[in-house]
Amino acid sequence: MNTSCAATLTRNADHWVGRFVAMASPCEILVDDVQASLAQQVLDVVASEAWRIERKYSRYRTDSAVHRINDSAGSETVVDDECANLLDFAATLTRLSEGAFDITSGVLRKAWTFDGGNHVPSQAQIDALLASVGWHRVEWQRPVLQLQAGMQIDFGGIGKEYAVDSAADQVERIAPGLSCLINFGGDVAVRNARPDGKPWRVGIENCTRMGAAERVVQLSRGALATSGDARRFVFRDGHRYSHILDARTGWPVRNAPHSITVAADTCTQAGTLTTLAMLKGCNAESLLRESGAQYWLQ
Amino acid sequence: MKKLPFCLVLLGLAGCAGVQPWERDVLARPEMSLDNAPLEAAIDDHIYFSKEASSGGRGFGGGGCGCN
Amino acid sequence: MKNNDNLNAALAAATCALLGSAVAAPVAAQEESSGWSFDSTLLYYGESDDRVRDISAAVAAQRDFGDERKFSATLTADTLTGASASGAIALDRPQTFTSPSGRAVYTTAAGAVPLDDTFLDTRFALNASWTQPLARLYTVSAGVGFSTEYDYTHLGANLSLARDFNKRNTTLSAGVAWSQDDVDPVGGRPIPLAQMLDVGNDSNKRNGGESKDVLDLLLGFTQVLNRTTVLRVNYSYSDSSGYLNDPYKLLSVVDPLTGDTLARVPIGQGPDGVYLFESRPDARTKQSLYAEVKHAFGTPVMHFAYRYMTDDWGIDSHTGEVRLRWPLGDGYIEPQLRYYTQSAADFYRASLVNGAALPRYASADFRLGDFDATTVGVKYGHGTTGGNEWSIRAEYYQQTGSVPQEQIIGNQARREQYPDLSAVIVQFGYRFRL
Numbered sequence: 001m002n003t004s005c006a007a008t009l010t011r012n013a014d015h016w017v018g019r020f021v022a023m024a025s026p027c028e029i030l031v032d033d034v035q036a037s038l039a040q041q042v043l044d045v046v047a048s049e050a051w052r053i054e055r056k057y058s059r060y061r062t063d064s065a066v067h068r069i070n071d072s073a074g075s076e077t078v079v080d081d082e083c084a085n086l087l088d089f090a091a092t093l094t095r096l097s098e099g100a101f102d103i104t105s106g107v108l109r110k111a112w113t114f115d116g117g118n119h120v121p122s123q124a125q126i127d128a129l130l131a132s133v134g135w136h137r138v139e140w141q142r143p144v145l146q147l148q149a150g151m152q153i154d155f156g157g158i159g160k161e162y163a164v165d166s167a168a169d170q171v172e173r174i175a176p177g178l179s180c181l182i183n184f185g186g187d188v189a190v191r192n193a194r195p196d197g198k199p200w201r202v203g204i205e206n207c208t209r210m211g212a213a214e215r216v217v218q219l220s221r222g223a224l225a226t227s228g229d230a231r232r233f234v235f236r237d238g239h240r241y242s243h244i245l246d247a248r249t250g251w252p253v254r255n256a257p258h259s260i261t262v263a264a265d266t267c268t269q270a271g272t273l274t275t276l277a278m279l280k281g282c283n284a285e286s287l288l289r290e291s292g293a294q295y296w297l298q
Numbered sequence: 299m300k301k302l303p304f305c306l307v308l309l310g311l312a313g314c315a316g317v318q319p320w321e322r323d324v325l326a327r328p329e330m331s332l333d334n335a336p337l338e339a340a341i342d343d344h345i346y347f348s349k350e351a352s353s354g355g356r357g358f359g360g361g362g363c364g365c366n
Numbered sequence: 367m368k369n370n371d372n373l374n375a376a377l378a379a380a381t382c383a384l385l386g387s388a389v390a391a392p393v394a395a396q397e398e399s400s401g402w403s404f405d406s407t408l409l410y411y412g413e414s415d416d417r418v419r420d421i422s423a424a425v426a427a428q429r430d431f432g433d434e435r436k437f438s439a440t441l442t443a444d445t446l447t448g449a450s451a452s453g454a455i456a457l458d459r460p461q462t463f464t465s466p467s468g469r470a471v472y473t474t475a476a477g478a479v480p481l482d483d484t485f486l487d488t489r490f491a492l493n494a495s496w497t498q499p500l501a502r503l504y505t506v507s508a509g510v511g512f513s514t515e516y517d518y519t520h521l522g523a524n525l526s527l528a529r530d531f532n533k534r535n536t537t538l539s540a541g542v543a544w545s546q547d548d549v550d551p552v553g554g555r556p557i558p559l560a561q562m563l564d565v566g567n568d569s570n571k572r573n574g575g576e577s578k579d580v581l582d583l584l585l586g587f588t589q590v591l592n593r594t595t596v597l598r599v600n601y602s603y604s605d606s607s608g609y610l611n612d613p614y615k616l617l618s619v620v621d622p623l624t625g626d627t628l629a630r631v632p633i634g635q636g637p638d639g640v641y642l643f644e645s646r647p648d649a650r651t652k653q654s655l656y657a658e659v660k661h662a663f664g665t666p667v668m669h670f671a672y673r674y675m676t677d678d679w680g681i682d683s684h685t686g687e688v689r690l691r692w693p694l695g696d697g698y699i700e701p702q703l704r705y706y707t708q709s710a711a712d713f714y715r716a717s718l719v720n721g722a723a724l725p726r727y728a729s730a731d732f733r734l735g736d737f738d739a740t741t742v743g744v745k746y747g748h749g750t751t752g753g754n755e756w757s758i759r760a761e762y763y764q765q766t767g768s769v770p771q772e773q774i775i776g777n778q779a780r781r782e783q784y785p786d787l788s789a790v791i792v793q794f795g796y797r798f799r800l
Binding site for chain 1: 434
């Protein structure tokens, strides 16, 4: 995938807007009223961090760490600290979801194409792929990782939210206390509140009518993450199968909400809650309610 | 006029105090707003207006009444 | 799936391990649906000794139209019952007074401080205001107000302008407010210093209402002192003119030696003593200086306010108030303390001495006397999911006054000279968004 390495900065009424593309999503940052040079620095730092993470963890790029890991499935690889942290985090999520979430479930992509069509693979196809799925099949002893032959890892489920938080850290490093909103394709974080107390306004897209925001959430501080099936699903026999697959069965989650948005202190936490809730299918709301987090369903 | 030196002191204060826009995290908390409970303030003002000879100070009184 | 409390704790720990640094600030997110936010309150005010009781309910609605344009409106209703000290002094014998309507009499027991005839009054008030930016850094605000009760109506308007300086660290504001009030007392307006007469005799009253106009000017200065402290200083000037008397307040005319109220024999039903209606000047100019500071000590927030007021009736007052908001569980607790002291108006008289020249202005209204008042209270508030908050507040208000030594005559020294007041205030509040 060829990402455009261009980041543009424009000025709105009382804030700056920086735009670029990363991780196959439109990304933007909104920076509160500061000097142009600082806004440009902030944009550069955020875009660089987004592209760095994309380069390192994209499964498409031949120069990424993930590609290197997947290529050497069957033998040991050594990973760096950041990758090790992500693997530990993924392992925790697998445990918390009792196996439903699994970064090794990427191979199931071969059976499912979520294009709005109605193609559903056969059980045999799925069973064949399931042989290569399962964190329990992975040898992970930090910093050494060994996948079985034919297995693949994919950080797609947590990468974007992690990138948002990591970019926010970078901004905090060069401009502590600055209020800026980082939005990578719907995963949003605001580290510090705006000086005049005005919140940033985030529109949550309406699933049924593309492009029209159904709700506006005023985010003074914190993060929002959204998980939904709006653009990637399979429709068959009156059921809508979202693109989120349960790694234990190889099948997509059924009767999950169309879209879940969660507000939490960090984007990673928000994103994790949406994913774990989605994986509960029809019980998504009870998980969210008990988590105590603010959430919005569609 | 007696009030003038006081004004100068205030404006002098303005020059040397203040925070950068990104240091307003604490000030952004609702309980740090000077008018975070306007209804309660109005009710208190009304009670004290009807029992004492002074009124207001914070802003305009919400309205007269026959109680004073 | 595992127990969700464990889920949250495990998630928080895992995220912390992943992201390395602790992200301190908790999330603050709010759905903006219709932009309406409401604050509602229910208040009970009750004075001891069966004096005034008030129950009031108010709802304030605010709508944010974005771009700092706001509309707000408040509707208040309150019901007042009971009576306050009328200004007449207590005696060792019972006293009889003609009621304000002039159609009946009421009595006060021996030794008791005379109170006005008991009344029931319901008041409604409506205030609305609109705020919007006028230009970059300028904000303008305009409002109207209206209130009505059985003997009083109020109509007012206000306008103010504010300008920010110094990266919004400093704000200067100026405002003006006008109001016109109409007083139409029950039974007619008493002629100042006229004597209270028998039932059915209204020669001491004038018909029709009177009006009172008030002009207020406000200059304000708000300054951020540092990351955790903000200061506001206001100067106000207020000019009232018109009918400023309280039509129901009296003064007792007393014997210069005994200090007891002169006796009077009514023809039919009427007062058994000599009482005169009060008289106040028809103009009053007040000035006040008000300062408040809010300071955060970590999570707790302290609020301190002071006001000095002086007017051309000779009244000077000082008000000091301190509140400390402390987090408690999922909510907060906020103890409050207020201290108020005022000096008496020049024309304040505990009673009028028979034989001495009648002053031009005289009032025995306890609210114009020399007194201290203290309020102690505590408020507890609790936020709910969705950003709503309910709160409860309880306060105790105590007023203790004194009469200047030279105004205490004869037997008055051994009786309660100043009608001290104490009241309990309980308030429930609920803020919510739709």
